[in-house]
Amino acid sequence: MHVNRQATATARRTPVRLSAGAVYVLLMALAVVFVGPFVWLVLAALKTRDEWAAIPARILPHKAQWGNFVSALTDINFPAYAVNSFFLSTMYAVLVTISSAAVGFGFARLRGRGKRPLFLVLLSTMMLPQILTLLPTYVLFSRLGLVNTYWPWVLWGLAASPYLIFLFRQFFAAIPRELEDAAIIDGCGWGRIFVRVFLPLSRPVLITSFLLSFTWTWGDYISPALLLDVDHTTLSVAITAWYTDPHGNAIPTVQAAGAALYVLPALLIFLFAQRYFIRSVVASGVKG
Amino acid sequence: MSWTRYSNRSFYLFVAPWVLGFVLLTAVPLGYAFGVSLTNFDGSSPRWRWVGFRNYGELFHDQDAWASLLRTVAYTAIAVPLSVAGALGLAVLLNRRLKGVGLWRTMFFLPSVVPVVAMAIMWKLVLNRDAGILNALLHVVGIRPVSWLVDPMAFYALLILTLWGLGGGMVIMLAALQGVPAELEEAAIVDGANRWRVFRHITVPIISPVIFFQVVTGVIATFQIVVQPLLLAETNSIAGVGQVPQSTHLYMVQVYQEFFTSNRFGYGSAMLWVFFLVILAFTVLIQRSSRLWVHYEVDTDAEG
Numbered sequence: 001m002h003v004n005r006q007a008t009a010t011a012r013r014t015p016v017r018l019s020a021g022a023v024y025v026l027l028m029a030l031a032v033v034f035v036g037p038f039v040w041l042v043l044a045a046l047k048t049r050d051e052w053a054a055i056p057a058r059i060l061p062h063k064a065q066w067g068n069f070v071s072a073l074t075d076i077n078f079p080a081y082a083v084n085s086f087f088l089s090t091m092y093a094v095l096v097t098i099s100s101a102a103v104g105f106g107f108a109r110l111r112g113r114g115k116r117p118l119f120l121v122l123l124s125t126m127m128l129p130q131i132l133t134l135l136p137t138y139v140l141f142s143r144l145g146l147v148n149t150y151w152p153w154v155l156w157g158l159a160a161s162p163y164l165i166f167l168f169r170q171f172f173a174a175i176p177r178e179l180e181d182a183a184i185i186d187g188c189g190w191g192r193i194f195v196r197v198f199l200p201l202s203r204p205v206l207i208t209s210f211l212l213s214f215t216w217t218w219g220d221y222i223s224p225a226l227l228l229d230v231d232h233t234t235l236s237v238a239i240t241a242w243y244t245d246p247h248g249n250a251i252p253t254v255q256a257a258g259a260a261l262y263v264l265p266a267l268l269i270f271l272f273a274q275r276y277f278i279r280s281v282v283a284s285g286v287k288g
Numbered sequence: 289m290s291w292t293r294y295s296n297r298s299f300y301l302f303v304a305p306w307v308l309g310f311v312l313l314t315a316v317p318l319g320y321a322f323g324v325s326l327t328n329f330d331g332s333s334p335r336w337r338w339v340g341f342r343n344y345g346e347l348f349h350d351q352d353a354w355a356s357l358l359r360t361v362a363y364t365a366i367a368v369p370l371s372v373a374g375a376l377g378l379a380v381l382l383n384r385r386l387k388g389v390g391l392w393r394t395m396f397f398l399p400s401v402v403p404v405v406a407m408a409i410m411w412k413l414v415l416n417r418d419a420g421i422l423n424a425l426l427h428v429v430g431i432r433p434v435s436w437l438v439d440p441m442a443f444y445a446l447l448i449l450t451l452w453g454l455g456g457g458m459v460i461m462l463a464a465l466q467g468v469p470a471e472l473e474e475a476a477i478v479d480g481a482n483r484w485r486v487f488r489h490i491t492v493p494i495i496s497p498v499i500f501f502q503v504v505t506g507v508i509a510t511f512q513i514v515v516q517p518l519l520l521a522e523t524n525s526i527a528g529v530g531q532v533p534q535s536t537h538l539y540m541v542q543v544y545q546e547f548f549t550s551n552r553f554g555y556g557s558a559m560l561w562v563f564f565l566v567i568l569a570f571t572v573l574i575q576r577s578s579r580l581w582v583h584y585e586v587d588t589d590a591e592g
Contacts, residue, residue: 014380014483014487015483015488016484023386027381030378033452034396034455036414036421037413037414038398040413040414041406044413053419059421099305099306102302103305105302106298106301106302110299111295111296111299112300112303125310127504128314129508129512132318132563133321136318136320136324139320139324139331155309156309156313189294190302215401219403219404219405219406221403222515237405240519252413252419259409262406263403266401267398271394277401282463
């Protein structure tokens with residue numbers, strides 16, 4: 001796919017005539033809107049409770065309250081929830097990447113009866129709202145005794161993700177046929193061809209798939225909220241509800257610190273893997 | 289065994305994980321939901337019984353369900369065009385020679401990787417009536433404090449939250465714009481067309497399949513919004529679902545409440561199935577309409 005072509009090669013015209021200065025002013029105003037909430041979150045995390053509640057709103061804290069971050073880590077068992085989140089996300093990401101690569105390979109390189117209709121079903125499940133199946137799945141799993149275990153994520157991981165299958169299929173379909181012909185002449189079966197020839201070539205897609213699926217689970221709220229109890233749940237659930245004072249009122253400054261710590265891994269992953277991320281978003285969206 | 293038969297069998301082995309997963313984790317739950325929707329099951333009590341289509345009959349007369357469905361359609365009709373247009377606008381703005389173009393793109397894309405929980409916490413801090421920065425800024429221009437998280441403004445708060453994440457769409461639009469042949473636009477300008485006309489009659493038709501894709505996925509994503517209203521509600525706990533303001537009480541919120549506040553699993557499942565059909569109908573409708581306005585240069589079915 002030629003999706004990552006350099007954008008800056010040609011200067012295009014906007015439909016409306018804008019001077020260069022106006023463009024930068026507009027961009028800066030937009031940047032405030034898009035980045036502002038991050039800044040406000042960090043500022044809130046550095047204020048005392050009184051400073052946060054001050055009317056009219058204070059922009060800057062008098063003195064940075066780093067203690068809020070300490071409270072965020074100790075008021076709830078933050079490390080334990082972080083471990084839960086990390087374990088669940090890593091496990092799901094590893095499983096779903098392997099299974100999706102295999103299914104993607106099957107759809108890209110192998111022939112089988114009923115391949116086209118199956119692929120159409122696959123594409124249409126991409127359109128199926130996850131929440132529609134999640135609630136019955138929850139009821140089903142609770143009857144099967146799978147609630148409060150991590151088995152649902154194992155199953156979801158093994159079942160592959162239509163979105164990632166699509167990503168892998170697109171990548172594998174573009175690899176020239178001569179490569180596998182040579183391996184076939186050498187007597188390799190499809191399993192070996194997949195593992196020895198195709199997987200080593202697909203490092204960028206494997207990384208993308210791993211990072212995407214990791215961040216899905218890291219950011220998911222509704223599945224852990226439904227399926228896991230207080231001890232087994234993830235950071236995303238823990239930081240929403242349990243930063244409270246003895247009266248049961250939420251402490252916004254500590255919650256802000258907790259949220260900042262929680263969002264940091266997702267942002268760091270994104271910044272490190274930016275090119276991969278954007279490319280995969282594009283790949284998923286351009287060729288519906 | 290012949291090579292063809294071997295390949296055929298290999299194909300099924302390779303796609304088996306997804307096929308099994310689809311059957312067990314999508315088809316079975318949906319079928320199960322249909323079964324449950326014909327009962328008065330409450331999630332725990334063993335004393336449930338078959339009620340036939342009574343849940344569906346009740347749903348038909350349920351004012352709250354209709355209201356939440358209409359609200360969801362209205363929300364989608366407002367949020368999707370705004371975010372698609374916004375994504376396109378940003379893409380057009382960034383599809384030019386700019387200083388630090390990568391940095392601008394990163395800044396606008398960043399929100400779309402923020403987990404929904406963190407997003408909700410951030411915006412609750414920004415939109416807080418007394419201590420939020422938005423009201424503080426409005427105060428500067430003389431506007432009195434707005435209660436963003438309660439009716440009727442909660443609707444707009446949710447909209448702001450949705451639009452904030454349009455960076456993902458922007459990136460896709462950007463890629464599409466870069467696929468538009470520059471010569472075509474330049475030729476039209478040489479012929480004396482103004483920029484808006486070139487954009488409207490050349491650029492937009494060429495990228496219309498991508499716009500279409502954005503609309504379809506946007507509609508489906510917006511239809512199923514549930515976590516955002518739950519988390520934006522004034523209370524901080526998931527148990528506080530009851531306090532979701534009416535204006536953000538979308539259909540899935542209603543379903544969620546039937547399941548977990550009223551423990552009406554049978555009725556909730558009926559609601560899910562009706563919604564499934566509604567989404568299907570909308571998708572088909574949009575698909576049909578696409579023939580009128582989506583411009584395909586080549587047969588998109590041609591695949592390798």
